[in-house]
Structure formats: structure tokens, C-alpha cells
Amino acid sequence: MRTFLLFLLYHLVVTPAGLLARLVRDPLSRRADANATTYWIPSDRRHR
Amino acid sequence: MSDLVLGISAFYHDSAAALVADGVAVAAAQEERFTRKRHDAAFPSRAVQYCLDEAGVSFDDVSAVAYYEDPRLKFRRVLATFAGAAPTAFPFFRDAFPSWLARNGKRHTDRTVRRELQKLGRGRVPVVSVRRHHESHAASAFFPSPYESAAVLCVDGVGEWATTTLWHGRGTELTPLAELRFPHSLGMLYSAFTYFCGFKVDSGEYKLMGLAPYGRPRYADLIRDALIDIKPDGTFRLDLRRFEYLRGQTMTGSAFEKLFDGPRRDPEGDLTEREFDLAASVQQVTEEVMLRLARTARDRTGESTLCLAGGVALNCVANGKIIDAGIFDEVWVQPAAGDAGGALGAAQAVAMERGASRDHLGTGRDAMSGSLLGPAYDDDEIGAYLTANGIPHRRLDNGQLAEQVAERLADGKIVGWFQGRMEFGPRALGARSILGDPRDPRMQSAMNLKIKFRESFRPFAPAVLAEDAKDYFDLRQESPYMLVVARVAAAQQLEIPESGATGLDLLRVRRSTIPAVTHVDQSARVQTVDGRSNPPYHRLLAAFKARTGCPVLVNTSFNVRGEPIVRSPEEAYVCFMRTDIDVLAIGGFLLEKSEQPAWSEQSDWRTEIPLD
Missing domain, CATH: 3.30.420.40 (ATPase, nucleotide binding domain)
Structure with a gap:
């Protein structure tokens, strides 16, 4: 039963959330960027 | 009264505890050494107990407890990973998600840590602070270092989100600059x-x-x-x-x-x-x-x-x-550069915030005490163990140990060396080491096959008197923690005939005057030994040099492949008897293999220790 609920959660919530997010911005920033000179993310005192 | 902060790393790999007094490490150990499970990720109860015992305190004396990772930030990364990898990663989600979601699950590791500490029954445990993973690494790298200010670079697998971080350390402050x-x-x-x-x-x-x-x-x-x-x-x-x-x-x-x-x-x-x-x-x-x-x-x-x-x-x-x-x-380089060191770093980060100062600055020394931060056993304890078990041994005078061991090393014997406080971090540094003559061309294979029972391609590493290091290695600075590789000095290299050997056959080619510690590319992972952190070890190297002219010894960790470095006299004796180590120098005692009774065990220990 638990596996089934997780399955539903995964395909009905996690997957659409992931796909939607990737339309805007990949939460994992996977794409390489040939134009960028650096991949550094500057630090501020507060993290998201 | 010292201000005490306890740091904990746990639950991923290399669980450890570290106790910091007024910003200085006074005790630290990895849990694996107590449980005998390599890289043990379980809650480090025994390491914590050791730290409290070493300082003679209870939790009532500890001002703060720090955990080396932010579980809620980590959870957000885990969620982002599930979402980012969907829809193809259901098995991962199914197996991993519940442990995060659960009420006392991974999202609330800091509460789990407090509960586990409270269970030890040693007083009231302060609320557990979390420090981010890379902040813990950075603190462990900078605060004990000898530098008033420095660049700090931390690179690992991953903490919460950060995998690579750059910092600027100044005085008692660490400023994050950028991350990947x-x-x-x-x-x-x-x-x-x-x-x-x-x-x-x-x-x-x-x-x-x-x-x-x-x-x-x-x-x-x-x-x-x-x-x-x-x-x-x-x-x-x-x-x-x-x-x-x-x-x-x-x-x-x-x-x-x-x-x-x-x-x-x-x-x-x-x-x-x-x-x-x-x-x-x-x-x-x-x-x-x-x-x-x-x-x-x-x-x-x-x-x-x-x-x-x-x-x-x-x-x-x-x-x-x-x-x-x-x-x-x-x-x-922080000797415990991996996650065990996060326990120390988290404690130090909290200690600095609580007003600790870095008093060692200006002395040119670091504040790691040679990374000899684990338990020691005095001669009474060791003697009691040997006597109670009928183990043949000889008791030596203070002055004799270095001489007697150097004599045996010069004779080609392999020596188990168990002295003083145990090392913190993955390397043996002359407290729990197996030592040998590096000039002996057979030493590398003998040690690999008959002591470590491990793959034969793995090289051994040298310890060298700091004052003589430049004669043997092209090293621009000291390397007390064995985390730097340098070329063997030209003066020690030998002409290598063109043999066309490739792959593992390269092993058989003798390429220097210290073949046991020279890798196939003429490099060595060097430990420079000065007299300050570990005087008995320095005395031994000096005695070996006096006898042979060579200020270098093979220094490999005291364990067989797959087990953690030995901690106690009993573990040392068992390793000694399971292997072809010839002599055990433990505290003020010398044990000869030839004098030991026959060794037998109920089960085949080689099948019991998981291969690493």
C-alpha cells in the first residue's frame, strides 16, 4: 500500500512539479553554458 | 573553566565526535575505531563517550553541541533531485523519500543527535546547533591552521547543495565567497x-x-x-x-x-x-x-x-x-579532510562564534596537536592486558625503545608500533603504524601480501625526519599529516634500464634507494616528522638513521585491509598475530613474534572482515 501511495505521489506530484520547474529553470542547473566565463555562484550571507 | 563545544558528524559516512576547548581540539575520534566497522556511519556514541572521558566532563560542562550538516537544507536538495530526475527515478524515490519524510527522520537529524546524546545519560545535553557541511569543512581547514589569514578551498562529493566552496579566512572569521x-x-x-x-x-x-x-x-x-x-x-x-x-x-x-x-x-x-x-x-x-x-x-x-x-x-x-x-x-590540509573532520569544524565554527581566539597564531604551529587526539593506553593498562592474557613480552626502559626497535627494523623486521594517542583522520602518523625498512626491495610486496593482504599495486608511504626531508624528497614545505605527494629527490633515484614494462610489471623495477616507498612514477606520499608532536616517533627515526644512515621508514597504518586502524592493545595484538608482523612495540613493551604462543581463531577472520 505504501509503495502504491509513493508511486502516486511520484507520478502525480513530483513528476509534474519537476517538469514544470524545468520549463522555467532546471532546479539542478544541468545545462552547460558555453558563453559563461564562470560557473561560480557568489555567496551571500543567507542561503536560499 | 574552558568553554567546551562538542562536534558531531554522523549518518552518512565516517561518523566522528570532536571536543573543542576554547577553540582548540582536545579530543577527536572516528566511530569506526570503536565499532570496528570501517567508515561506520552510525551515531558515534562511543566516540562521544571517549571525548567526554578524555576531558573528564559530562554534558553539564559542555556549552554547545554542533552537527556538521543542515538536514533541512539537505532535504530541499533531495527534493529538487527527485523532481529534477522525474519521471525516471521512482525506485530511488520509493526507497529514499520515506526516511526523509518520517517524523523523526532525516529532516530532523539534529533532534535525533540530541536524543542519542541524552540517552548516554551523562548530563543535560544542550540544544544542537547545525552548521552547514562546507562551513564545517572550511572551519576545520582554517581555524586550526597556522595562518592568521588564508584562502580556503573545500571540494567534496556534496553536502547540502554545495560541492565546491571558496572562502576567505581572517582571524576568527570565515567569509564565504562563492560556491558550486x-x-x-x-x-x-x-x-x-x-x-x-x-x-x-x-x-x-x-x-x-x-x-x-x-x-x-x-x-x-x-x-x-x-x-x-x-x-x-x-x-x-x-x-x-x-x-x-x-x-x-x-x-x-x-x-x-x-x-x-x-x-x-x-x-x-x-x-x-x-x-x-x-x-x-x-x-x-x-x-x-x-x-x-x-x-x-x-x-x-x-x-x-x-x-x-x-x-x-x-x-x-x-x-x-x-x-x-x-x-x-x-x-x-586538515588531516581529517573528509567528513570526520566536519565534526571538528562544526565545533570550531561554534567555538569561534562564542568568542574563542586562535592563540596558536604567531607560533608557526598549527592547533591540531599532530592530529594525535584519540585514546592512549598507559603502561599499566597495557601491562595488565599482556599479563592477564599470558602474552610473552619484555618491558623496556624509556631510553631503550627507540634503539631496540631501530635495531630490528635495520634487520629487515616489520614492526607494529603502538604509542601514545591515536590519530584522528585516515592516516597513521606514528601512533598506530606498521613500520619497515624502506631500502629493502622486498618490503613492498611483503607488506602488501603478508600484512595488509591487499592488492599488490598499492604503494607504501614514507615517514622522514623533517630536518632531512629535502635530501630525499622534492618537497617545498612540511607535510606532517601525509596528505601531500612529492617526487623522490634526484639524488635518491636510480637509473632505470629500458625494460618496456607496463602495467603491474612496473612494480618490479627498482627505481630509487628507498624502493618500498617509491611509486612507479618516482613519487611518494610523505610524512615529515619533527620532534614536537610525537617525540618517541622522532627518536625512533633518529635511531634508525644513526644505525643505517637512512632517515626514512615505511609508515603504513596498523590494520589489515578492510578493518579500521587499531585502537586498543587487544586489537593491536590480534592484528600482530594474524599477520607476518615480526615485532610489536606497544607502549614500553616489546613483543617478539617468535616467542608468541600459536595463534588460532574460531572462525576465518578473513571472511569476516568485509573487503574494502
């Missing part, structure tokens, strides 16, 4: 190749590093084209389509098989030229990234000293390249 985030991780890249070459992730990486000199980096260009985009400043992104770790099950899959000529090597299968070449290739790429990051660190901070921590700082070959490149005047 999961899934882009140099540690993951190295672990992927570790896995693909048939070794265990998180413990086999240094085997891959040891394999690299046997190969040629013929895959390096392919790695740069297909797997990692490296910018001039050393920052990078991985092409995640070629890796499997976002789906959680393994590091690599069919993409690697297609790129690198076939399936992953079976863990106990034969090593082939492909693995040597893959190792050489990923090592070269790793060094390139680390060198570029080091230059960036200097440019961004203007500092002439660098502090390193994080699992990738255990790549001592890369560390050596950074030092050789002269980018910095000096580099200091």
Missing part, C-alpha cells in the same frame, strides 16, 4: 570512476589515485569533451546525462560503458590497462580543476597561504601538484 552546487561535483566525478573501475565508492577513491601512475591519461580528452565542462577559473559543470547518481541507484550506467570501452570492472576482477588509463585520466582532469581553483583562490583573496578540506583534499597527488606549482607559499 550539486549535481556538479568533482568528488562525484572521481567516485564515478572509482565505481566504474570496480572499487567501492567513498572508500576506494584513494585506490584509484594509487592506480593512476600505472596508466596513461588517454581518456582525459574524452572526459573533458563528454563529461565535464571546465572554465578557465576551474569552475565546472558535469553532463549529468552520462551519470546515474541522480537516479540514486549507482554512479554510472550504460553511458559510461559506451564511452569507456565496455562494462564496469567487476570488483574482484583483474585490473586491466583500461582501468590504469581511466585512473590516470580522471586524476589528470581532477588535478587540472584543482590547480585552476587554487589559482582562482589566490586571485580572489590575495592570500599567499591556502587551506584545504573536503573529501577531494584527500587526493594528495593533486595537493602535491598545487604545492609544486608555487601558487601559494604554503598549503595546509
Whole structure:
């Protein structure tokens, strides 16, 4: 039963959330960027 | 009254506890040494108990407890990974998600830590503070270092989000400058190749590093084209389509098989030229990234000293390249550069906030006490153990130990050396070491096969008197914690006849006056020993030099392959009897193998200790 609920959660919530997010911005920033000179993310005192 | 802060790392790998008094480490140990489970990730109850015992305190005397990771931030990264990898990673989600979601699950590790500490029944436990993973690494790298100010670089697999972080350390403050985030991780890249070459992730990486000199980096260009985009400043992104770790099950899959000529090597299968070449290739790429990051660190901070921590700082070959490149005047690597050191760093970060000062600055020394922060056993305890078990032994006078052991070493004997407080971090540093004569051409195979029972390609490492280091190694600075690789000095190298040997046959070629510790590329992972942190060890090296003219010894960790370094006299004796170690020098006692009763065990211990 638990596996089934997780399955539903995964395909009905996690997957659409992931796909939607990737339309805007990949939460994992996977794409390489040939134009960028650096991949550094500057630090501020507060993290998201 | 000292202000005491206890730091904890737990639940991922290398659980540890560290106690800091007024900002200085006074006790630290990895849980694996107590439980005898290598890289033990379980809650470090025994390490905590040890730290409290060493200081003679209870939790009522401890002002603060710090945990080395932010579980709620980590959870957000885990969620982002599930979402980012969907819909193809259901098995990972199904297996991993519940433990995060559960009421007392991984999201609330800090509460779990407090509960576990309270269970020890040693007083009221303060609320547990969390410090971020990379902040813990950075603190462990900078605060105990000898530098008033320094650039700090931490590179590992991943903490919460950050995988690579750059900091500026000044006085008692650490300012974060920039970071790279999961899934882009140099540690993951190295672990992927570790896995693909048939070794265990998180413990086999240094085997891959040891394999690299046997190969040629013929895959390096392919790695740069297909797997990692490296910018001039050393920052990078991985092409995640070629890796499997976002789906959680393994590091690599069919993409690697297609790129690198076939399936992953079976863990106990034969090593082939492909693995040597893959190792050489990923090592070269790793060094390139680390060198570029080091230059960036200097440019961004203007500092002439660098502090390193994080699992990738255990790549001592890369560390050596950074030092050789002269980018910095000096580099200091936290001896417990991996996650165990996070316990220390978290405690130190909290201690600095509570107003601790770095009193050791200006002395030129660091504040790690030679990383000899674990339990010691005095001669009464050792004597009681030996007598109670009817173990034949000889008691020596204070002055005799170095002489007697040096004599046996010079005779080609292999010596188990158990003295003083146990080391904190992965390296044995002359407290729990197995020692041998490095000039003996048979020593490397003897030690590999008859002591460590391990793969024969793995080199051994030297300890050298600090004052004589420059005669034997091209090392620009000291290396007390054995985390730097340097070339053997030209004066010690031998002419190597062209033999056309490749691969493991390279092992048989004698290339220096200290063959047991010279790797096939004329390099060595050096420990420089001065008289200050470990006087008995220094005396031993000096006695060996007086006898033989050679100020170098093979220093390998006191354990068989797969088990953690020995902690107690009993563990030392068992290792001594299971192997071909000839002599055990434990505290003020000397034990000869020839005088020992026959050794037998109920079960075959070789099948019981999991292969690493």
C-alpha cells in the first residue's frame, strides 16, 4: 500500500512539479553554458 | 573553566565526535575505531563517550553541541533531485523519500543527535546547533591552521547543495565567497570512476589515485569533451546525462560503458590497462580543476597561504601538484579532510562564534596537536592486558625503545608500533603504524601480501625526519599529516634500464634507494616528522638513521585491509598475530613474534572482515 501511495505521489506530484520547474529553470542547473566565463555562484550571507 | 563545544558528524559516512576547548581540539575520534566497522556511519556514541572521558566532563560542562550538516537544507536538495530526475527515478524515490519524510527522520537529524546524546545519560545535553557541511569543512581547514589569514578551498562529493566552496579566512572569521552546487561535483566525478573501475565508492577513491601512475591519461580528452565542462577559473559543470547518481541507484550506467570501452570492472576482477588509463585520466582532469581553483583562490583573496578540506583534499597527488606549482607559499590540509573532520569544524565554527581566539597564531604551529587526539593506553593498562592474557613480552626502559626497535627494523623486521594517542583522520602518523625498512626491495610486496593482504599495486608511504626531508624528497614545505605527494629527490633515484614494462610489471623495477616507498612514477606520499608532536616517533627515526644512515621508514597504518586502524592493545595484538608482523612495540613493551604462543581463531577472520 505504501509503495502504491509513493508511486502516486511520484507520478502525480513530483513528476509534474519537476517538469514544470524545468520549463522555467532546471532546479539542478544541468545545462552547460558555453558563453559563461564562470560557473561560480557568489555567496551571500543567507542561503536560499 | 574552558568553554567546551562538542562536534558531531554522523549518518552518512565516517561518523566522528570532536571536543573543542576554547577553540582548540582536545579530543577527536572516528566511530569506526570503536565499532570496528570501517567508515561506520552510525551515531558515534562511543566516540562521544571517549571525548567526554578524555576531558573528564559530562554534558553539564559542555556549552554547545554542533552537527556538521543542515538536514533541512539537505532535504530541499533531495527534493529538487527527485523532481529534477522525474519521471525516471521512482525506485530511488520509493526507497529514499520515506526516511526523509518520517517524523523523526532525516529532516530532523539534529533532534535525533540530541536524543542519542541524552540517552548516554551523562548530563543535560544542550540544544544542537547545525552548521552547514562546507562551513564545517572550511572551519576545520582554517581555524586550526597556522595562518592568521588564508584562502580556503573545500571540494567534496556534496553536502547540502554545495560541492565546491571558496572562502576567505581572517582571524576568527570565515567569509564565504562563492560556491558550486550539486549535481556538479568533482568528488562525484572521481567516485564515478572509482565505481566504474570496480572499487567501492567513498572508500576506494584513494585506490584509484594509487592506480593512476600505472596508466596513461588517454581518456582525459574524452572526459573533458563528454563529461565535464571546465572554465578557465576551474569552475565546472558535469553532463549529468552520462551519470546515474541522480537516479540514486549507482554512479554510472550504460553511458559510461559506451564511452569507456565496455562494462564496469567487476570488483574482484583483474585490473586491466583500461582501468590504469581511466585512473590516470580522471586524476589528470581532477588535478587540472584543482590547480585552476587554487589559482582562482589566490586571485580572489590575495592570500599567499591556502587551506584545504573536503573529501577531494584527500587526493594528495593533486595537493602535491598545487604545492609544486608555487601558487601559494604554503598549503595546509586538515588531516581529517573528509567528513570526520566536519565534526571538528562544526565545533570550531561554534567555538569561534562564542568568542574563542586562535592563540596558536604567531607560533608557526598549527592547533591540531599532530592530529594525535584519540585514546592512549598507559603502561599499566597495557601491562595488565599482556599479563592477564599470558602474552610473552619484555618491558623496556624509556631510553631503550627507540634503539631496540631501530635495531630490528635495520634487520629487515616489520614492526607494529603502538604509542601514545591515536590519530584522528585516515592516516597513521606514528601512533598506530606498521613500520619497515624502506631500502629493502622486498618490503613492498611483503607488506602488501603478508600484512595488509591487499592488492599488490598499492604503494607504501614514507615517514622522514623533517630536518632531512629535502635530501630525499622534492618537497617545498612540511607535510606532517601525509596528505601531500612529492617526487623522490634526484639524488635518491636510480637509473632505470629500458625494460618496456607496463602495467603491474612496473612494480618490479627498482627505481630509487628507498624502493618500498617509491611509486612507479618516482613519487611518494610523505610524512615529515619533527620532534614536537610525537617525540618517541622522532627518536625512533633518529635511531634508525644513526644505525643505517637512512632517515626514512615505511609508515603504513596498523590494520589489515578492510578493518579500521587499531585502537586498543587487544586489537593491536590480534592484528600482530594474524599477520607476518615480526615485532610489536606497544607502549614500553616489546613483543617478539617468535616467542608468541600459536595463534588460532574460531572462525576465518578473513571472511569476516568485509573487503574494502
